[in-house]
Amino acid sequence: MHLGLGNFHRAHQCWWTGAAAGPDDAEDWSVTAFTGRRPDAAHALRAQGCRYTLVERSERGDRYTLVTAMAGAYDGADLDVFRSAMADPRTGVVTLTVTEAGYQLGAGGELDLDRPAVAADRAALAAPDGGPGPATTPGRLLLGLRERLRADAGPLAIVPCDNVTANGRALRRSLLTLSASLPGTRHARLTEWIESSVTFVDTSVDRITPRTTEADRVAVRAATGFADRSPVVTEPFRDWVLAGDFPAGRPAWERAGARFVTTLEPWERRKLWLLNGAHSLLAYTGMAAGHRTVAQAIADPRLAELTRCWWDEVEPLLDGAAGDATAYRQDLMVRFGNTAIAHQLSQIAEDGLHKLRLRVAEPALLRRRAGLPAETAAHIVAAWIDFTRTPEGARPGTAPSPGAGRDTAAHVAALSPALADDRTFVDAVRHHRRHR
Ligand SMILES: NC(=O)c1ccc[n+]([C@@H]2O[C@H](COP(=O)([O-])OP(=O)(O)OC[C@H]3O[C@@H](n4cnc5c(N)ncnc54)[C@H](O)[C@@H]3O)[C@@H](O)[C@H]2O)c1
Ligand SMILES: O=P(O)(O)OC[C@@H](O)[C@@H](O)[C@H](O)[C@H](O)CO
Incomplete structure (x- = not known):
């Protein structure tokens, strides 16, 4: 699963997951992606079967690759689909690119519980009828984890890929803080389960990926014949360094050059x-x-x-x-x-x-x-x-x-x-x- 279906995800983790495919199809993974704030990117991708063109652009010219690793693209506000994807035992990894602001951290690097959006999510998560549902990334992730625990769907790795210091550890602290701030024994159990069964992987991600322009779409169509509404242009360079455990398995990202280290x-x-x-x-x-x-x-x-x-x-x-x-x-x-x-x-x-x-x-x-x-x-x-x-x-x-x-x-x-x-x-x- 992926949260924050933007340009960078398409140029990095999604491309990487396709490139990690091995000779045996049984080893292959696919991505179910959710947008962060607006549904547009999901609609555009779904209309073309979730396939898109990656353009590696340098002064020597463009190289075009059709990326087919995305199996589904959804509006992040569609919480029914989100919850069932989180509760699916086949989901083993959740990556994120929701921007630095999406983590809702204060100046000290901790989840800002008093921020109105976070306070509203706490109320939504505590509501006995489920309420309108949470809207922030930490709120939605916690909702999904609660559903996964309820469904007994097994452990999970969460892999933030934003330019945030110690991103895995920061997100872990945020989710534990949020869970511990909620009432009742079910949230106490959720906090314990996150501590024991959910891992948070620290990552450093690198690939300069600007916003797609109309001229990029025209260039892709001229070069490939595909009237792609969601191509992504990026530099040839790429890097992905990860530190952490994957208790439910992972794609063999190292096949495409990812590095697994002990200290990030x-x-x-x-x-x-x-x-x-x-x-x-x-x-x-x-x-x-x-x-x-x-x-x-x-x-x-x-x-x-x-x-x-x-x-x-x-x-x-x-x-x-x-x-x-x-x-x-x-x-x-x-x-x-x-x-x-x-x-x-x-x-x-x-x-x-x-x-x-x-x-x-x-x-x-x-x-x-x-x-x-x-x-x-x-x-x-x-x-x-x-x-x-x-x-x-x-x-x-x-x-x-x-x-x-x-x-x-x-x-x-x-x-x-x-x-x-x-x-x-x-x-x-x-x-x-x-x-x-
Ligand atoms: N673009 C790059 O070159 C690059 C390289 C390395 C890392 N990154 C990381 O990826 C992030 C996203 O970059 P992008 O180019 O994909 O941007 P983008 O604008 O294309 O996509 C951002 C995604 O995050 C969601 N989002 C935005 N604000 C949010 C919020 N407050 N809460 C929840 N979701 C939110 C958006 O809806 C969208 O799905 C960057 O902020 C950075 O941390 C980007
Ligand atoms: O993506 P942001 O908004 O965190 O930061 C802007 C750029 O510094 C960033 O996107 C870089 O291009 C990227 O981190 C290169 O890997």
């Missing part, structure tokens, strides 16, 4: 800080400089130099267990410079509050605690604050609550209360705001 942290830090941190840097500083795509921004010598400064700042925090950071940086420069991929800076800039906490504030705090300056981090935070003052940047999720107003310290506190207590860092952010 070195991989996750290298990818989240070097790649995603630099993406956010390029998004906020690049848009302010009038660029639209990552390739345009990295071709700007001033921004390429700022990116190198960011990498110099975070590289000493990496322990090298994930391999040579120098080679990784060189590869990133090439990947960012792929002019065939139009990765919009505006897409990366969305939900900045949730993203910067993990990819910029966390390493900045580690540096500050080690007594080191975090100048480039301050520069990125300043660029984000300035972006939140623009009409495009003032949307919820990108900017902190309106109460933060123009105040630099309040913005930093929304990212990280600990960083906001660091006067040197807040002053550095102020300095960069004035001098940009």
Whole structure:
């Protein structure tokens, strides 16, 4: 099963599941996918038998693959179908790509029980008649797990694939907290069962996948003859590192290059800080400089130099267990410079509050605690604050609550209360705001 049927799932886990197929059909797995917030993606895929085209795009040209691993696509709000899929003993793995914001975490990285959407889900889950049903990802997952326990359908692995630090452990804590906050012995039993029978796998996922455009659909039709409404364009590069157990089995993803490790942290830090941190840097500083795509921004010598400064700042925090950071940086420069991929800076800039906490504030705090300056981090935070003052940047999720107003310290506190207590860092952010 998959939750969050967007572009990235189609370019990564779903493609990977098809590519993991072995010579014996009995080993093959398929994906039943659910959208997160809107039904559109499921409708479009169902209308074409859940098949779609993966376009691997580089400056050397396009490569087209028909992906057939998706068996079903449904609206995530269709809770009857969702519950029966979760309670099906043939379901052994649930992957997720619901964006960073979808995890409903507060600034401390824990489930925010007081957030209205989470509070509404608690009421829905506690209602004796089932109520309207939960709407958030943690709420729906817990509903599904409750159904699986009731049906005695066996253990399960949950595999979050979003750019969230220690994503498996974070989701495990959230579901246990949510379950423990619900009344009655059935929820006490649910909490115990999750602890004993549900595993949460930490993952680092990597494949730059921009939003599909109408021009992409036209190109697919011209090249393949398939009038595909849901193709997905991605870069040739791909990576998937996983740490955790699969008590109900799993596809042989390693056949297509996935790596199973014991500790994810070195991989996750290298990818989240070097790649995603630099993406956010390029998004906020690049848009302010009038660029639209990552390739345009990295071709700007001033921004390429700022990116190198960011990498110099975070590289000493990496322990090298994930391999040579120098080679990784060189590869990133090439990947960012792929002019065939139009990765919009505006897409990366969305939900900045949730993203910067993990990819910029966390390493900045580690540096500050080690007594080191975090100048480039301050520069990125300043660029984000300035972006939140623009009409495009003032949307919820990108900017902190309106109460933060123009105040630099309040913005930093929304990212990280600990960083906001660091006067040197807040002053550095102020300095960069004035001098940009
Ligand atoms: N696109 C990439 O290059 C890429 C690469 C690595 C990781 N990821 C991860 O995948 C996530 C999704 O990226 P995408 O390109 O597929 O985006 P997308 O917009 O195509 O799809 C996002 C999916 O998440 C759902 N969603 C959005 N907000 C939600 C919320 N608050 N609660 C529940 N569901 C929600 C949407 O309905 C949709 O199904 C990213 O946020 C990131 O964490 C993306
Ligand atoms: O997908 P997001 O929104 O978490 O972040 C935007 C980009 O940094 C991200 O999508 C990268 O392209 C991706 O993580 C590369 O693997």
